[in-house]
Amino acid sequence: MWGLRLPPTPSPLQMRKKTMKTGFDFNIMVVGNSGLGKSTLVNTLFKSQVSRRSAGWTRDEKIPKTVEVKAVSHVLEEGGVKMKLTVIDTPGFGDQINNENCWEPISKYINEQYEKFLKEEVNITRKKRIPDTRVHCCLYFISPTGHSLRQLDVEFMKRLSHSVNIIPVIAKADTMTMEERQEFKQRVRKELEMGGIEFYPQKEFDEDMEDKSDNDKIREAMPFAVVGSDKEYQVNAKRVLGRKTAWGIVEVENPNHCEFAQLRDFLIRSHLQDLKEVTHNIHYETYRAKRLHENGGLHPTGLCRHGATASLHALDMFQPIIMCPFL
Numbered sequence: 001m002w003g004l005r006l007p008p009t010p011s012p013l014q015m016r017k018k019t020m021k022t023g024f025d026f027n028i029m030v031v032g033n034s035g036l037g038k039s040t041l042v043n044t045l046f047k048s049q050v051s052r053r054s055a056g057w058t059r060d061e062k063i064p065k066t067v068e069v070k071a072v073s074h075v076l077e078e079g080g081v082k083m084k085l086t087v088i089d090t091p092g093f094g095d096q097i098n099n100e101n102c103w104e105p106i107s108k109y110i111n112e113q114y115e116k117f118l119k120e121e122v123n124i125t126r127k128k129r130i131p132d133t134r135v136h137c138c139l140y141f142i143s144p145t146g147h148s149l150r151q152l153d154v155e156f157m158k159r160l161s162h163s164v165n166i167i168p169v170i171a172k173a174d175t176m177t178m179e180e181r182q183e184f185k186q187r188v189r190k191e192l193e194m195g196g197i198e199f200y201p202q203k204e205f206d207e208d209m210e211d212k213s214d215n216d217k218i219r220e221a222m223p224f225a226v227v228g229s230d231k232e233y234q235v236n237a238k239r240v241l242g243r244k245t246a247w248g249i250v251e252v253e254n255p256n257h258c259e260f261a262q263l264r265d266f267l268i269r270s271h272l273q274d275l276k277e278v279t280h281n282i283h284y285e286t287y288r289a290k291r292l293h294e295n296g297g298l299h300p301t302g303l304c305r306h307g308a309t310a311s312l313h314a315l316d317m318f319q320p321i322i323m324c325p326f327l
Protein backbone atom coordinates (compact mmCIF):
# COMPACT_ATOMS: atom_id res chain seq x y z
CA MET A 1 0.00 0.00 0.00
CA TRP A 2 1.27 3.46 -0.88
CA GLY A 3 1.28 5.92 1.90
CA LEU A 4 3.01 8.89 3.27
CA ARG A 5 6.28 7.90 4.87
CA LEU A 6 7.10 9.87 7.96
CA PRO A 7 10.71 10.10 9.07
CA PRO A 8 11.26 7.54 11.81
CA THR A 9 11.22 8.89 15.37
CA PRO A 10 14.71 8.56 16.81
CA SER A 11 14.97 5.88 19.45
CA PRO A 12 16.30 6.74 22.93
CA LEU A 13 19.45 4.83 22.02
CA GLN A 14 20.01 6.93 18.89
CA MET A 15 19.43 10.06 20.92
CA ARG A 16 21.87 8.93 23.56
CA LYS A 17 24.52 8.25 20.93
CA LYS A 18 24.01 11.75 19.63
CA THR A 19 24.47 13.30 23.05
CA MET A 20 27.60 11.27 23.49
CA LYS A 21 28.97 12.79 20.32
CA THR A 22 27.84 16.37 20.83
CA GLY A 23 28.47 16.38 24.57
CA PHE A 24 26.84 18.48 27.23
CA ASP A 25 27.42 21.52 29.40
CA PHE A 26 27.76 21.61 33.16
CA ASN A 27 28.17 24.90 34.98
CA ILE A 28 29.21 25.48 38.58
CA MET A 29 29.35 28.90 40.23
CA VAL A 30 31.42 29.80 43.30
CA VAL A 31 30.09 32.51 45.62
CA GLY A 32 30.99 33.83 49.05
CA ASN A 33 32.86 36.21 51.25
CA SER A 34 36.12 37.69 50.07
CA GLY A 35 39.30 35.61 50.44
CA LEU A 36 37.66 32.29 51.35
CA GLY A 37 39.46 30.36 48.62
CA LYS A 38 36.86 30.41 45.80
CA SER A 39 39.34 30.98 42.97
CA THR A 40 41.70 28.44 44.50
CA LEU A 41 38.91 25.84 44.56
CA VAL A 42 38.13 26.52 40.90
CA ASN A 43 41.73 25.61 40.12
CA THR A 44 41.59 22.62 42.44
CA LEU A 45 38.55 21.28 40.62
CA PHE A 46 40.24 21.49 37.24
CA LYS A 47 43.54 20.19 38.51
CA SER A 48 42.13 17.28 40.51
CA GLN A 49 41.32 13.90 39.02
CA VAL A 50 38.90 15.39 36.52
CA SER A 51 41.69 16.93 34.58
CA ARG A 52 45.30 17.48 35.39
CA ARG A 53 45.31 20.43 33.01
CA SER A 54 46.24 23.81 34.38
CA ALA A 55 43.36 26.20 34.81
CA GLY A 56 45.38 29.22 33.88
CA TRP A 57 47.84 29.91 36.67
CA THR A 58 51.26 28.45 37.00
CA ARG A 59 52.41 26.83 40.23
CA ASP A 60 53.99 29.72 42.04
CA GLU A 61 51.83 32.56 40.83
CA LYS A 62 49.60 34.02 43.48
CA ILE A 63 45.92 33.95 42.60
CA PRO A 64 44.73 37.55 42.24
CA LYS A 65 41.66 38.92 44.00
CA THR A 66 38.65 38.33 41.77
CA VAL A 67 37.15 41.60 40.59
CA GLU A 68 34.54 40.48 38.05
CA VAL A 69 32.34 37.49 37.27
CA LYS A 70 34.47 35.25 35.09
CA ALA A 71 33.74 31.87 33.54
CA VAL A 72 36.54 29.35 32.97
CA SER A 73 35.80 26.31 30.80
CA HIS A 74 37.50 23.07 29.93
CA VAL A 75 36.20 20.30 27.75
CA LEU A 76 36.69 17.00 29.52
CA GLU A 77 36.32 13.73 27.69
CA GLU A 78 35.81 10.32 29.13
CA GLY A 79 34.69 7.18 27.35
CA GLY A 80 33.80 9.15 24.22
CA VAL A 81 31.51 11.60 26.03
CA LYS A 82 32.44 15.23 26.09
CA MET A 83 31.55 17.45 29.01
CA LYS A 84 32.18 21.15 28.88
CA LEU A 85 32.76 21.99 32.51
CA THR A 86 32.52 25.69 33.24
CA VAL A 87 33.23 27.22 36.62
CA ILE A 88 31.99 30.75 37.13
CA ASP A 89 34.21 32.61 39.56
CA THR A 90 32.72 35.66 41.27
CA PRO A 91 34.20 38.54 43.27
CA GLY A 92 34.06 38.03 47.03
CA PHE A 93 31.85 40.30 49.04
CA GLY A 94 31.49 41.29 52.65
CA ASP A 95 34.36 43.72 52.99
CA GLN A 96 32.25 46.80 52.34
CA ILE A 97 30.65 48.64 55.25
CA ASN A 98 27.37 48.42 53.44
CA ASN A 99 26.78 44.95 52.00
CA GLU A 100 23.24 45.68 50.99
CA ASN A 101 22.30 44.15 47.65
CA CYS A 102 25.66 42.43 47.22
CA TRP A 103 23.80 39.41 45.79
CA GLU A 104 22.54 41.47 42.88
CA PRO A 105 25.41 40.86 40.42
CA ILE A 106 25.20 37.11 41.16
CA SER A 107 21.45 37.04 40.76
CA LYS A 108 21.74 39.10 37.58
CA TYR A 109 24.22 36.65 36.07
CA ILE A 110 21.98 33.66 36.89
CA ASN A 111 18.91 35.30 35.38
CA GLU A 112 20.78 36.46 32.29
CA GLN A 113 21.65 32.85 31.50
CA TYR A 114 17.99 31.82 31.87
CA GLU A 115 17.02 34.68 29.61
CA LYS A 116 19.58 33.64 26.99
CA PHE A 117 18.24 30.08 27.03
CA LEU A 118 14.64 31.28 26.83
CA LYS A 119 15.41 33.53 23.85
CA GLU A 120 16.97 30.59 22.03
CA GLU A 121 14.06 28.34 22.93
CA VAL A 122 11.38 30.65 21.59
CA ASN A 123 13.36 31.53 18.49
CA ILE A 124 11.59 30.31 15.33
CA THR A 125 14.86 29.12 13.87
CA ARG A 126 16.12 27.73 17.11
CA LYS A 127 19.34 25.82 17.28
CA LYS A 128 19.21 22.04 17.37
CA ARG A 129 21.13 22.11 20.58
CA ILE A 130 20.85 25.22 22.70
CA PRO A 131 24.16 26.07 24.37
CA ASP A 132 23.48 25.73 28.07
CA THR A 133 25.15 28.44 30.15
CA ARG A 134 22.61 28.17 32.99
CA VAL A 135 24.14 27.81 36.45
CA HIS A 136 23.49 24.22 37.53
CA CYS A 137 24.78 24.74 41.05
CA CYS A 138 26.14 27.45 43.22
CA LEU A 139 28.78 26.57 45.80
CA TYR A 140 28.28 28.95 48.70
CA PHE A 141 31.47 29.39 50.75
CA ILE A 142 31.02 29.63 54.51
CA SER A 143 33.78 31.13 56.61
CA PRO A 144 35.35 28.57 59.01
CA THR A 145 34.66 30.67 62.09
CA GLY A 146 33.45 27.80 64.25
CA HIS A 147 30.70 30.10 65.48
CA SER A 148 27.58 30.87 63.47
CA LEU A 149 26.53 31.75 59.99
CA ARG A 150 26.56 35.47 59.43
CA GLN A 151 23.30 37.26 58.79
CA LEU A 152 24.60 38.09 55.31
CA ASP A 153 25.15 34.39 54.52
CA VAL A 154 21.60 33.55 55.59
CA GLU A 155 20.14 36.39 53.58
CA PHE A 156 22.25 35.66 50.51
CA MET A 157 21.50 31.93 50.40
CA LYS A 158 17.83 32.50 51.05
CA ARG A 159 17.53 34.84 48.10
CA LEU A 160 19.54 32.69 45.72
CA SER A 161 17.90 29.40 46.71
CA HIS A 162 14.78 30.37 44.76
CA SER A 163 16.65 30.59 41.49
CA VAL A 164 19.57 28.17 41.71
CA ASN A 165 20.72 24.97 43.45
CA ILE A 166 22.66 26.12 46.49
CA ILE A 167 25.37 23.84 47.87
CA PRO A 168 26.91 25.27 51.04
CA VAL A 169 30.56 24.38 51.71
CA ILE A 170 32.83 25.16 54.64
CA ALA A 171 35.91 26.91 53.28
CA LYS A 172 39.52 26.43 54.43
CA ALA A 173 38.64 23.39 56.52
CA ASP A 174 42.33 22.90 57.32
CA THR A 175 42.05 25.79 59.76
CA MET A 176 39.79 23.76 62.07
CA THR A 177 40.36 20.62 64.10
CA MET A 178 38.28 17.56 63.24
CA GLU A 179 36.08 18.08 66.31
CA GLU A 180 35.55 21.76 65.52
CA ARG A 181 34.67 20.83 61.96
CA GLN A 182 32.01 18.31 63.01
CA GLU A 183 30.51 20.67 65.55
CA PHE A 184 30.49 23.55 63.11
CA LYS A 185 28.89 21.44 60.37
CA GLN A 186 26.13 20.45 62.75
CA ARG A 187 25.56 24.04 63.84
CA VAL A 188 25.45 25.30 60.24
CA ARG A 189 22.89 22.62 59.31
CA LYS A 190 20.72 23.68 62.22
CA GLU A 191 21.00 27.34 61.29
CA LEU A 192 20.20 26.65 57.65
CA GLU A 193 17.09 24.83 58.78
CA MET A 194 16.10 27.58 61.18
CA GLY A 195 16.68 30.18 58.47
CA GLY A 196 14.38 28.23 56.14
CA ILE A 197 17.13 27.84 53.52
CA GLU A 198 16.47 25.12 50.99
CA PHE A 199 19.83 23.85 49.86
CA TYR A 200 20.40 21.10 47.30
CA PRO A 201 19.21 18.29 47.37
CA GLN A 202 15.99 20.05 48.40
CA LYS A 203 13.73 18.01 50.68
CA GLU A 204 10.63 19.07 48.79
CA PHE A 205 11.90 17.33 45.64
CA ASP A 206 12.54 13.92 47.22
CA GLU A 207 10.52 11.62 45.02
CA ASP A 208 9.97 8.58 47.20
CA MET A 209 11.15 6.98 50.42
CA GLU A 210 14.31 5.58 48.79
CA ASP A 211 15.19 8.96 47.33
CA LYS A 212 14.52 10.58 50.70
CA SER A 213 16.71 8.10 52.55
CA ASP A 214 19.61 8.58 50.06
CA ASN A 215 19.28 12.35 50.14
CA ASP A 216 18.97 12.41 53.95
CA LYS A 217 22.42 10.78 54.15
CA ILE A 218 23.84 13.45 51.85
CA ARG A 219 22.12 16.28 53.71
CA GLU A 220 23.54 14.94 56.98
CA ALA A 221 27.06 15.02 55.48
CA MET A 222 26.69 18.62 54.35
CA PRO A 223 28.07 21.21 54.23
CA PHE A 224 31.22 19.56 52.85
CA ALA A 225 34.33 20.90 54.56
CA VAL A 226 36.83 21.59 51.80
CA VAL A 227 40.44 22.54 51.31
CA GLY A 228 41.70 23.98 48.05
CA SER A 229 45.12 24.18 46.48
CA ASP A 230 46.64 24.24 43.03
CA LYS A 231 50.09 23.23 44.22
CA GLU A 232 51.42 19.72 43.96
CA TYR A 233 53.67 17.94 46.45
CA GLN A 234 55.38 14.58 46.54
CA VAL A 235 53.70 12.25 49.06
CA ASN A 236 54.67 8.55 49.15
CA ALA A 237 56.13 8.73 45.64
CA LYS A 238 52.96 10.31 44.30
CA ARG A 239 52.25 13.87 43.20
CA VAL A 240 49.27 15.19 45.15
CA LEU A 241 47.47 18.51 45.39
CA GLY A 242 48.00 19.86 48.86
CA ARG A 243 48.83 22.62 51.29
CA LYS A 244 52.17 22.53 53.04
CA THR A 245 52.00 23.39 56.74
CA ALA A 246 54.52 23.22 59.55
CA TRP A 247 52.92 19.91 60.55
CA GLY A 248 52.89 18.26 57.15
CA ILE A 249 50.96 18.25 53.90
CA VAL A 250 47.19 18.61 53.93
CA GLU A 251 46.18 16.48 50.95
CA VAL A 252 43.22 17.97 49.12
CA GLU A 253 42.01 14.68 47.64
CA ASN A 254 42.58 12.54 50.73
CA PRO A 255 39.18 11.82 52.34
CA ASN A 256 40.89 11.59 55.75
CA HIS A 257 42.06 15.17 55.39
CA CYS A 258 39.01 16.94 53.96
CA GLU A 259 35.83 16.48 51.94
CA PHE A 260 36.93 17.96 48.63
CA ALA A 261 36.89 14.60 46.81
CA GLN A 262 33.42 13.87 48.20
CA LEU A 263 32.16 17.25 46.97
CA ARG A 264 33.72 16.79 43.53
CA ASP A 265 32.26 13.31 43.08
CA PHE A 266 28.88 14.54 44.26
CA LEU A 267 28.93 17.37 41.74
CA ILE A 268 30.32 15.85 38.61
CA ARG A 269 29.55 12.20 39.10
CA SER A 270 26.66 11.10 41.30
CA HIS A 271 24.44 14.22 41.12
CA LEU A 272 25.40 15.89 37.88
CA GLN A 273 22.33 14.68 36.04
CA ASP A 274 19.96 15.55 38.87
CA LEU A 275 21.46 19.02 39.25
CA LYS A 276 20.81 19.61 35.55
CA GLU A 277 17.26 18.31 35.82
CA VAL A 278 16.35 20.41 38.86
CA THR A 279 17.84 23.46 37.14
CA HIS A 280 15.84 22.82 33.99
CA ASN A 281 12.57 21.57 35.39
CA ILE A 282 12.30 23.76 38.49
CA HIS A 283 14.49 26.86 38.47
CA TYR A 284 14.47 27.59 34.76
CA GLU A 285 10.83 26.64 34.46
CA THR A 286 9.93 29.10 37.26
CA TYR A 287 11.85 31.83 35.45
CA ARG A 288 10.31 30.91 32.12
CA ALA A 289 6.76 30.85 33.49
CA LYS A 290 7.28 34.26 35.08
CA ARG A 291 8.72 35.77 31.91
CA LEU A 292 6.08 34.36 29.62
CA HIS A 293 3.41 35.49 32.04
CA GLU A 294 4.86 38.99 32.07
CA ASN A 295 4.69 38.96 28.29
CA GLY A 296 1.04 37.95 28.47
CA GLY A 297 -0.40 35.17 26.36
CA LEU A 298 1.66 32.01 26.51
CA HIS A 299 1.24 30.19 29.79
CA PRO A 300 3.42 27.14 30.18
CA THR A 301 1.96 24.08 31.80
CA GLY A 302 2.57 23.27 35.48
CA LEU A 303 5.88 22.41 37.03
CA CYS A 304 7.06 18.89 37.38
CA ARG A 305 10.43 17.57 38.21
CA HIS A 306 11.29 14.69 35.95
CA GLY A 307 8.57 14.78 33.33
CA ALA A 308 9.26 17.80 31.18
CA THR A 309 6.32 20.10 30.46
CA ALA A 310 4.40 19.58 27.27
CA SER A 311 5.77 22.73 25.73
CA LEU A 312 9.38 21.75 26.13
CA HIS A 313 11.58 21.22 23.14
CA ALA A 314 12.18 17.57 22.26
CA LEU A 315 15.86 18.07 22.89
CA ASP A 316 15.24 19.23 26.42
CA MET A 317 13.36 16.02 27.07
CA PHE A 318 16.26 14.12 25.74
CA GLN A 319 18.90 15.95 27.74
CA PRO A 320 18.14 14.02 30.94
CA ILE A 321 18.96 10.73 29.16
CA ILE A 322 22.66 11.52 29.03
CA MET A 323 24.59 8.47 30.14
CA CYS A 324 27.69 9.92 31.61
CA PRO A 325 30.82 7.82 31.99
CA PHE A 326 31.93 10.36 34.60
CA LEU A 327 29.30 8.69 36.81
Ligand SMILES: Nc1nc2c(ncn2[C@@H]2O[C@H](COP(=O)(O)OP(=O)(O)OP(=O)(O)O)[C@@H](O)[C@H]2O)c(=O)[nH]1
Pocket residue numbers: 032033034035036037038039040041063064065066067090091092093171172173174175226227228229243
Ligand atom coordinates in the same frame (compact mmCIF):
# COMPACT_ATOMS: atom_id res chain seq x y z
N1 LIG B 1 44.34 27.59 54.73
C1 LIG B 1 43.78 27.66 53.54
N2 LIG B 1 44.02 28.71 52.72
C2 LIG B 1 43.43 28.73 51.51
C3 LIG B 1 42.57 27.69 51.06
N3 LIG B 1 42.14 28.00 49.81
C4 LIG B 1 42.73 29.17 49.49
N4 LIG B 1 43.51 29.62 50.49
C5 LIG B 1 44.30 30.86 50.53
O1 LIG B 1 43.43 31.97 50.75
C6 LIG B 1 43.84 33.11 50.03
C7 LIG B 1 42.69 33.63 49.14
O2 LIG B 1 42.40 32.66 48.16
P1 LIG B 1 41.50 32.98 46.87
O3 LIG B 1 41.31 31.70 46.17
O4 LIG B 1 42.07 34.12 46.10
O5 LIG B 1 40.15 33.46 47.57
P2 LIG B 1 38.86 34.08 46.87
O6 LIG B 1 37.71 33.63 47.68
O7 LIG B 1 38.84 33.78 45.43
O8 LIG B 1 39.11 35.63 47.11
P3 LIG B 1 38.34 36.87 46.38
O9 LIG B 1 38.51 36.70 44.91
O10 LIG B 1 39.03 38.09 46.92
O11 LIG B 1 36.94 36.80 46.85
C8 LIG B 1 45.07 32.67 49.23
O12 LIG B 1 46.22 33.05 49.94
C9 LIG B 1 44.96 31.15 49.20
O13 LIG B 1 46.19 30.50 49.08
C10 LIG B 1 42.33 26.59 51.95
O14 LIG B 1 41.58 25.66 51.67
N5 LIG B 1 42.96 26.64 53.18
Ligand SMILES: [Mg+2]
Pocket residue numbers: 038039040064065066089090091092
Ligand atom coordinates in the same frame (compact mmCIF):
# COMPACT_ATOMS: atom_id res chain seq x y z
MG1 LIG C 1 38.72 34.99 43.81
